[in-house]
Amino acid sequence: MAENILRSTNERKERAFLVGVEIKNEPSILSLSDSLEELALLADTAGLEVVGETSQKLERPHASTYIGSGKVEEVAALAEETLADIILFDNELSPRHLRELSLRFGKSVRIIDRTTLILDIFAQHATTKEGRLQVELAQHEYRLPRLSHAWSHLERQAGGASGRSGSAGGVGLRGPGETQLEVDKREIRKRIAFLKKEIEKVSDHRKRYRAQRKRSQIPVVALVGYTNSGKSTLLNSLADADVYVADQLFATLDPTTRRVMLPGSHLCLFTDTVGFIQKLPTQLIAAFRSTLEEINEADLLLHVIDVSHFNAAAQYESVQATLAEIEADHIPVISVFNKADLLEDAEEAKQLLAETDPDAFLISAKTGQGMEALKAGIMEQLYEKMLPIRVRLPFTEGALIAQFHEQGSIDLIENFQNGVMIQGSIPGRLITRFQNFVDKPTHQETDRPIFPED
Template sequence: MAKKIPEPTKAPQSRAFLVGVEFRGEQTILPLEESLEELALLAKTAGLEVVGELTQRLDHPNPETYIGAGKVEELQMLVEETLAEVVIFDSELSPRHLRELEERLGPNVQVSDRTALILEIFAQHASTREGILQVELAQYEYRLPRLTRAWTHLARQAGGGGGRTGSTGGVGLRGPGETQLEVDRREIRKRISNLKAELEKVREHRQRYRAQRKRNQVPVVALVGYTNAGKSTLLNTLARSEVYVANQLFATLDPTTRRVDLPGSHTVLFTDTVGFIQKLPTQLVAAFRATLEEISEADLLVHVVDITHPSAQAQWQSVMATLEEIGAGSIPVLTVFNKIDRLKDPSVLEAASAAIGNTLPISGLTGQGLPDFVRTLETMLYETLTPVHVHLPYQQGQLISMFHEHGQISRVEHVRGGVQIQGFIPGRMLTRFQPFQVKKKPEAEESEE
């Protein structure tokens, strides 16, 4: 029976052994050694004691055990020597890999992977109903294809919500010829369906809330960045609030929104979002759709980068790739290099600024650089005018009025079903007009006309 990873406050801690594999020719954000360091921090966040690690470079995964047969034997010996209770791979393992490795390492050793570890951390940290539902859904979708035994242990583990998950049972009436495993899978699929329905209600509630904010014309700035980059500290300083801050990964799961009054008599809503990470599980991206929409619906993204991290540029690249993946790639971005109060070598800042461009150095903790940051933010939201060409249906009367009131109109053309407007609008309103933008025709078509 699989053992649950204990809560961080429980003692003694389970002993974890880490395994990292690098495949030749594979494009990764972090090199193997740094990726394992990140995995070790994840394990620590989950309340585990890391007792050793093993690495291997391969052309491709072993179809049975992921790592080579010789490395499996070496792993067996190291696990025995270190008395490790759980082995965690720095990549997502297939159901077959998990099964084969557990058979070779024995019944007293749990085999896990990065995805399961991140899901466990999320389960420990989720506090709101939305967060708990999202984590529970992600756990079930991850574990369903890996289910090889009775569901009782799984029902107790999933969701981080105590006994609620197990309330669906896991013990159902068997149909003709059904095995207990088939019954368990059917129960889990039913629970997944129920969770998706509940999360859809959450999504609809968020959409109504966002629509209200847009009617009030209060711009929303989403703080995004790699986990532990200092987003919550920055929000606390800007809003003089007390959002939970901890020097650990995924300290913030549920989005937190705070009102901030800017010097130019403008009001902005800042939203602190969950930190990104390399190899972010696809189950989490899907399950946290309602939360991630807070990012994709924002008027401006402030990308917070921990400039003191040795892989700061790689982390920046990882976050930008994830933003594209969730449909937020077209939103204006202001990149800030955070924690400059702890930066010992100024040349690091210069090199990163040259590589990324259009950045500001700040310290969310001490407030250094924040006056320039706030001025730049205000300019991007209220003073920078962006050229747009939109086709607005007559039903979108509010947007038509908004363009006339806040924008600069160059051309108006009434067409069937609506009005086409060309002109300039403030940066804070860009996302509201993006769904109605007129796509530019290819040059070949324009020349034919």
């Protein structure tokens, strides 16, 4: 099962020294200093005590140690001076980097990168069977290439609960399971195959549940946003629920769905999803595919932004990029700038809204400010706003054809050999259901209509 890499809470906190690197021409949402500040918050969430930091700007990572040899000596001296237990890199390190850095720094400290840290936080916060399976899969897939290089770490034995002894590639992983340090790649691959099968079973259950929701025609709204933007607080306010809330990164991990009654007695389902973050590990995106499908299958996205955060604009862009990465950027979005109660200057918030999304809502989920206007906006998007669309539906999609006739407005319809082309408008909540059948008009139709208009 997925386990944490760090000390348990009843022991003293491990001391972490942070290392940030800015690579020229490598895209990054946050500046180097801001990224290090976020890394410090991640370290705090994982239960580490940050004792210092340093940074370096490079044309490209050094082949062996990622940072320059002079920087390695500097970090080693600073880690010794601050009594650091862990050297925490803000960048993902390759197996070779981990191996070489561990050799340079010796056994007195462990080398951990940002990916390892985020995987550990996810392991701490996963509470459902699905969440634990997904985290363990991500951990194993991250560890596998780092076990490929047989070197001294394979001769070490796993330590006690604190996980102080070395591990795969010098990362110091205490999970997924200390005894896993002694298994070979074949056993890990077998475990990965098993986990994927188990996750697929859960995914199939989710698919059946989503199909049932679609048949009920109850619209689904997914809350997305940067971690700690206040999504769970917003869900609690909308649904009068009691989803766990904490002022820390990744406080909630497993998706939570609640019923919400909108104005006019319209029922819809709101789903709180895992928070995004810059440099979100690709292993997590892959492992959490079935969970992220909750976003892709939603009728509407509420993009929640912490308007009081000094990097709100950058976080907004990071989430937009992640939505594009998981192919959810075609779904209608309402931007919700949350935590208005923490603002000292309302004018700055207005300027931020104007620069990012003029149609956004400014609210405080904690105090209720702006909530009625937000509900009305959601109601308009789902039930009142008609969006233009042209689709080519096969006759096997009879339910969608009927739905367009019943709830849409048709401007043009043409019958073809295997289906029908409909052009018109449909309610915003239905747009994603027709997305796979969008038909772009062309000057020459290869499939001539059976009953062309006169």
